[in-house]
Amino acid sequence: MAETVLLVDDERDIVSFMRDALEDEGYEVLCAYSGEQALTLLPRKPDVVVLDVMMPGMDGYELCVAIREEASCPILFVSARRSEEDRVRGLLAGGDDYLVKPFGLREFKTRIYAHLRRQKRDRGANDRFLRFGSLAIDARGRELRVGDMEIPLTAREFDILLFLALHPSQAFAREDIYERVWGLEADGDSATVTEHVKKIRAKIGGVEAELNPIGTVWGVGYKWQA
CATH class of the missing domain: 3.40.50.2300 (Response regulator)
Structure with missing residues (x-):
């Protein structure tokens, strides 16, 4: 919502x-x-x-x-x-x-x-976990689990995952995600968001092949669809 x-x-x-x-x-x-x-x-x-x-x-x-x-x-x-x-x-x-x-x-x-x-x-201080079926995000512990398996993510990968999970079904452009995760003063390229999303998907898919919580919105960017 x-x-x-x-x-x-x-x-x-x-x-x-x-x-x-x-x-x-x-x-x-x-x-x-x-x-x-x-x-x-x-x-x-x-x-x-x-x-x-x-x-x-x-x-x-x-x-x-x-x-x-x-x-x-x-x-x-x-x-x-x-x-x-x-x-x-x-x-x-x-x-x-x-x-x-x-x-x-x-x-x-x-x-x-x-x-x-x-x-x-x-x-969320008293409810640290975001749960989407078999996928669980520990916001305070900065951990992602699929079932009983912990999925290792880099700091940026986790920040992207958590940001999208906190805004379910809302589409964000790559530029918006980059600005909100890297910050207003970052000097990099928003194209790095695409590479990070690919890595997140690959890591989750390696544990549960059919699970893809980050959807592509063509012409816009990405959204949380779990």
């Missing part, structure tokens, strides 16, 4: 800009143009909230406090206010991050992803 992002900003053009960027990544996006409207959407249980500071009526700080009474999901402030005092006030109100407008799409999407990844990691 796709993660849900709630966008809250009274500037409709900015909401549209952020919504399009997130929907391109496969997220479900809810939009609100006031604090009051945002509160009516909280029962939809968003996985992360992005909210502006300067809004008519209930401002972002007040809204953040109200959200914290009902939800523990990550909250990312986006604002043209750039002073240290504004950032500190946002964090003290219960926010997890603060991004100054104008911002780049890559940084915006990466921050959303980072908060969701951290949330998944926290949720």
Whole structure:
């Protein structure tokens, strides 16, 4: 199931800009143009909230406090206010991050992803295994097993496997996988993702020939299909 992002900003053009960027990544996006409207959407249980500071009526700080009474999901402030005092006030109100407008799409999407990844990691602290039939991934121990057999993976191979497994049925381009596994500052080529996927498939297929958890989405990239 796709993660849900709630966008809250009274500037409709900015909401549209952020919504399009997130929907391109496969997220479900809810939009609100006031604090009051945002509160009516909280029962939809968003996985992360992005909210502006300067809004008519209930401002972002007040809204953040109200959200914290009902939800523990990550909250990312986006604002043209750039002073240290504004950032500190946002964090003290219960926010997890603060991004100054104008911002780049890559940084915006990466921050959303980072908060969701951290949330998944926290949720998985008590349930360390992801199981898909005979395949089991130990996220904390960084081990892959098929039945009783451990499959040795390199660090990068395991990172790719875990990233796709945490987003079942969601297709990712090679470039997206490379950026999220290697990082924004990596200097390599996204073509290396293809080679790593081939090696992962070969190692799993060597134990159970019919098992292929990573599917190819032609013209796009790869997705978890186990």
